[in-house]
Amino acid sequence: MAEVVVRNLVKTYAASAHRATDDVSLEVADGEFVVLVGPSGCGKTTLLRMVAGLETPDSGTVHIGGRDVTGLPARQRRVSMVFQSYAIFPHMRVRQNIGFGLAMRKVDRQELERRVQRAAELLQLEDYLDRFPAQLSGGQRQRVAVARAIVVDADVLLMDEPLSNLDALLRLQFRTELKKLVRQLGTTTLYVTHDQAEAMSLGDRVAVMRDGRIAQIGTPLAVYDRPDEQFVGGFLGAPPMNFFPAQVRLRGADPQLVVGEDTWPAPAHLKAYADRSVLVGVRAENIQVTADPPAAGPGAQPGWSAAVVEVVEPTGAAVLLTVRLDTHQLKVQAPPGFPARPDDTVWLRSAPEMLRFFDPETSLALVTT
Ligand SMILES: Nc1ncnc2c1ncn2[C@@H]1O[C@H](COP(=O)(O)OP(=O)(O)O)[C@@H](O)[C@H]1O
Ligand SMILES: [Mg+2]
Numbered sequence: 001m002a003e004v005v006v007r008n009l010v011k012t013y014a015a016s017a018h019r020a021t022d023d024v025s026l027e028v029a030d031g032e033f034v035v036l037v038g039p040s041g042c043g044k045t046t047l048l049r050m051v052a053g054l055e056t057p058d059s060g061t062v063h064i065g066g067r068d069v070t071g072l073p074a075r076q077r078r079v080s081m082v083f084q085s086y087a088i089f090p091h092m093r094v095r096q097n098i099g100f101g102l103a104m105r106k107v108d109r110q111e112l113e114r115r116v117q118r119a120a121e122l123l124q125l126e127d128y129l130d131r132f133p134a135q136l137s138g139g140q141r142q143r144v145a146v147a148r149a150i151v152v153d154a155d156v157l158l159m160d161e162p163l164s165n166l167d168a169l170l171r172l173q174f175r176t177e178l179k180k181l182v183r184q185l186g187t188t189t190l191y192v193t194h195d196q197a198e199a200m201s202l203g204d205r206v207a208v209m210r211d212g213r214i215a216q217i218g219t220p221l222a223v224y225d226r227p228d229e230q231f232v233g234g235f236l237g238a239p240p241m242n243f244f245p246a247q248v249r250l251r252g253a254d255p256q257l258v259v260g261e262d263t264w265p266a267p268a269h270l271k272a273y274a275d276r277s278v279l280v281g282v283r284a285e286n287i288q289v290t291a292d293p294p295a296a297g298p299g300a301q302p303g304w305s306a307a308v309v310e311v312v313e314p315t316g317a318a319v320l321l322t323v324r325l326d327t328h329q330l331k332v333q334a335p336p337g338f339p340a341r342p343d344d345t346v347w348l349r350s351a352p353e354m355l356r357f358f359d360p361e362t363s364l365a366l367v368t369t
Pocket of ligand 1: 013014015016019020038039040041042043044045046047
């Protein structure tokens with residue numbers, strides 16, 4: 001096992017005008033599971049392949065277990081990689097496929113068999129060892145690819161969208177199994193996916209990439225709850241974070257948000273932004289919603305806004321409402337069975353501490369401490 005330290009990796013492909021990775025730095029601790037997530041083309045595969053030694057950076061370094069491996073070929077890096085395309089050999093049985101890396105390393109026969117057996121057990125492939133890949137389901141083939149990667153006892157496991165060829169249900173099942181497996185192995189793992197739900201569920205930490213750089217890295221919940229930029233809040237979560245502009249106004253010493261015709265209480269730190277426009281970010285589940293007009297008068301909770309329901313989507317565990325608030329469309333998560341139909345009026349509010357704020361010009365989170 002080993003930690004991975006990536007410093008200032010820059011890579012521009014010959015055919016391309018822009019940088020595939022643009023000064024990326026990243027540290028993966030020994031035994032940690034870090035997920036790189038981001039839209040297609042943001043540089044995830046390129047970064048992973050540079051760690052693997054399959055791609056040469058223009059500049060920057062890669063250290064694995066304290067050793068500078070930047071100039072070393074893949075086979076000297078003690079890394080093991082699983083590709084999206086499985087890349088298992090159709091003419092070899094499962095047993096030979098799993099043992100391939102060990103055979104290449106001239107591991108002795110008994111040891112090889114013992115390790116193949118152990119990997120097959122971990123991935124529930126014992127009953128399929130004598131089959132050819134064509135006689136397996138997609139999920140089983142993917143297991144073979146993972147078994148082949150873990151069997152060699154590499155210091156670092158690198159996986160590039162290993163679940164993307166599976167259908168939705170298998171993806172969910174295998175995701176859970178993979179998480180358990182990686183925990184058992186305790187191997188340092190760097191994992192690539194474009195699927196934000198997969199990233200959140202698997203990673204000890206998640207690195208959200210955009211345009212060749214890491215926009216934010218942190219624990220799944222930290223990144224989900226406190227995005228450093230609008231892009232991150234909009235990329236993580238289903239539905240993504242809601243965003244709408246508001247004006248900050250002081251009433252006495254208290255900052256308030258002007259949203260359309262209404263005013264909402266705002267956290268105290270927004271005082272510094274008095275009389276300025278901010279972009280408000282709020283998650284669907286952090287908006288309270290009621291079908292009855294909220295009580296008015298003294299002691300009533302402030303900050304309710306009327307909104308018009310446009311779409312009602314029951315998900316089973318909740319009801320997802322698309323509503324229009326002033327000129328803005330928001331997604332709101334209501335409890336299951338919430339009585340709303342299109343064109344109904346509902347009332348919304350959000351606790352001030354659940355709101356996030358971004359600079360409308362730069363889209364970066366406002367400094368809030
Ligand atoms: N072999 C290549 N030659 C030229 N451009 C490439 C090559 N591989 C990737 N790219 C480009 O580099 C950028 C990053 O690609 P990639 O790392 O594959 O992104 P991701 O894995 O996040 O989808 C993209 O703009 C892509 O088109
Ligand atoms: Mg890729």
